Amino acid sequence: MEFKVPKEAYTGNVREIVIGKGEKTLKIGGENILPLHFFDDGVQPNPPRFALEVLDMVPQDWPDFLKEPYLDVISDPIKWAKKCEEYGADAISLMLLSTDPAEKDTSPDEAASLVKRMLSEVRKPLIVYGCGDEKKDSEVLPRVAEVCKGENLLIGPVQKENYEIVGKAILENGHVAIAQTPLDINLLKELNIKLCKFLPPERVVIDPLSSALGYGIEYSFSIMERVKQIGIITKDSMTMMPIIANLGGECWKTKQAKEEKNQGLLWEGITAIALLLAGANLLVLRHPETLKLVKETLGGNKIWN
Amino acid sequence: MIIIGENIHVIAKEVSQAIRERNAKVIQDLAIQQKEAGADYLDLNVGPVKRDTEETMKWLVECVQEVVDLPLSIDTMNPVAMEAGLKYCKRRPLLNSASGKTDSKQNMLPLAKKYNCDVVVSVMTDKGMPPDLETKVESILDTVTYANELGIPNEDIWIDPIILPVSTAGEGQRIAVENLEFIKILQDVVPGVKSTVGLSNVSNGVPHHLRPILNRTYLVMLERSGLYSAIADPLDEELMALIRGKMENVRQLIYKVMDKEEIDMSSLTQKEIDYVKTARILMGETLYSDAWLEI
Structure with missing residues (x-):
């Protein structure tokens, strides 16, 4: 009897989203198969992409071996970003940490002006993360959106407390939103429903939070996995968005990563690979050697050709 | 469908206060309202009743029986309070509830025999909540066999599959669907038994104004699957x-x-559309979110 390899074909399709404009663009998502299920009917046209993270202030709690690759540029975010390009990042993720009232409480204007300058100097698309304080972000992120009008940045986190004000600024100024919810698929869908009442779903990327290995990665894994299953298998429009896994910061605050260099690289690398298998489309890392390690593990982009 | 009125419930502040202060009017009003709304039984959910157990139960049962002649469901985990409650019931009461837990088998089930009453038996076991349909069935077979050996016939046993909130991260929806299936196969598994659920738990954690439509839709679905009775809010018209x-x-x-x-x-009214969307949530067809009616 002839053996026929079973093949699944699904009806859902993750929206393909472009970040940046002109020469510096990046496509993510677009798949209609579950992550890496190349044996099924369908495509995953865009490989997972990797951003390296830049802070807008000198990091205070990084171990020396994490600062080392950036040592000569660490007090200049723009040079730091250029260094990330040299290291092979597909995008730069600028974290506006200094705007946090608990840090330097940098003003929205000052933060926006840094983003604008970085935009003119780097050749890779930009992701901009606010400090995470919903109130401060609702002042800083709209200002960033305005000053960089039309540049199609990926901006977040847009949270349930500030989605109206931040989401509207993203809509009016032509950017893409990072919709962030705290490790809960029901809340994730609810925020997307609310956001998509005025923002086209083609302009939303999901950030379900990325917990590090040993610190709750199972939760992040399950949620990403379910987002993809529900989107691709049951065609739920409100989960058919690409996923960003902002994992570098989570990994490098663990005791284990800070303890020893190779352990740190593996901590970040294994977290990245795991979340990639769960369905992350865009991953934010901190250490350039992790980026190299993860890319080697994937075997270049061979599986996507 | 037998409706067991849920509104005399110690989690409601006015009820716990009324019991503490022996304020008969509050309790009796709730009893009369529920009867007039069409309840078949009244549930007296009294909590553990650790203090003045005997006296409290006697007062409450007699207080309700003074104004309504409905049978009562005595709802407590404390066997001492349970016995005190059952003792004063004029009509054949419902013991709510026993389970597959060892202490429940030893302390609750014998009371059902002693007072010749109906008994709710939940699927809980010493290991907690059975994780799937198969283990729920195993738990029920085990507990019903135990009850039969005590001399309680299947006809007096009301099986409770335990309803969980539909809003809990994915699992809630799976369990909602599974419980429909459980009710559907129950008569084949244990012929002659009855069934009941704590309905409102399906909407626990959901924004207050959205709870009723979930409760109503799920009850229609459970009824169609063969459910015999539900502990529910008869004041929901x-x-x-x-x-x-x-x-x-x-x-x-x-x-x-x-x-x-x-x-x-396109041919439906807004209310009908809302019911369709809610049924789709409860069938696990669309992922739950608090905004399920807005999309």
């Missing part, structure tokens, strides 16, 4: 209308969702 054979259009729409039939939403 729409809920009572639905299970008393009114609102046939809504009932048919819910059935269509259960049968996975195509529905032309």
Whole structure:
């Protein structure tokens, strides 16, 4: 009897989203198969992409071996970003940490002006993360959106407390939103429903939070996995968005990563690979050697050709 | 469908206060309202009643029986309070509840025999909540066999599959669907038993104003699957209308969702659309979110 390899074909399709404009663009998502299920009917046209993270202030709690690759540029975010390009990042993720009232409480204007300058100097698309304080972000992120009008940045986190004000600024100024919810698929869908009442779903990327290995990665894994299953298998429009896994910061605050260099690289690398298998489309890392390690593990982009 | 009125419940502040202060009027008003709304039984959910157990139960049962002649469901985990309650019931009461837990088998089930009453038996075991349909069935077979050996016939046993909130991260929806299946196969598994659920738990954690439509829709689905009774809110007029054979259009729409039939939403009223969306949530067809009616 002839053996026929079973093949699944699904009806859902993750929206393909472009970040940046002109020469510096990046496509993510677009798949209609579950992550890496190349044996099924369908495509995953865009490989997972990797951003390296830049802070807008000198990091205070990084171990020396994490600062080392950036040592000569660490007090200049723009040079730091250029260094990330040299290291092979597909995008730069600028974290506006200094705007946090608990840090330097940098003003929205000052933060926006840094983003604008970085935009003119780097050749890779930009992701901009606010400090995470919903109130401060609702002042800083709209200002960033305005000053960089039309540049199609990926901006977040847009949270349930500030989605109206931040989401509207993203809509009016032509950017893409990072919709962030705290490790809960029901809340994730609810925020997307609310956001998509005025923002086209083609302009939303999901950030379900990325917990590090040993610190709750199972939760992040399950949620990403379910987002993809529900989107691709049951065609739920409100989960058919690409996923960003902002994992570098989570990994490098663990005791284990800070303890020893190779352990740190593996901590970040294994977290990245795991979340990639769960369905992350865009991953934010901190250490350039992790980026190299993860890319080697994937075997270049061979599986996507 | 037998409705066991849920409103005399110690979690409600006015009820716990009324019991503490022996304020008969508050309790009696709730009893009369529920009876007038069409309740078949009244649940007296008294909590553990650790202090003045005997006296409190006697007062409460007699207080209710003074104004209504409905049978009572004595709802407590404390066997001492349970016995005190059962003792004063004029009509054949419902013991709510026993389970497959060892201490419940040893302390609760014998009371059902002693007072010759009906008994709710939940699927809980010493290991907690059975994780799937198969283990639920195993738990029930085990507990019912135990009850039979005590001399309690299947006809006196009301099986409770335990309803969980539909809003809890994915699992809630899976369990909602599984419980429909459980009710459906129950008669084949244990012929002659009855069934009941704590209905409102399905909407626990959901924004207050959205709870009723979940409760109503799920009750219609459970009834169609063969459910015998439910602990529910008889003061919810729409809920009572639905299970008393009114609102046939809504009932048919819910059935269509259960049968996975195509529905032309453009011809429906807003209320009908909301019921269809809710039924789809409860069938696990669309992922739950608090905004499920807004999409």
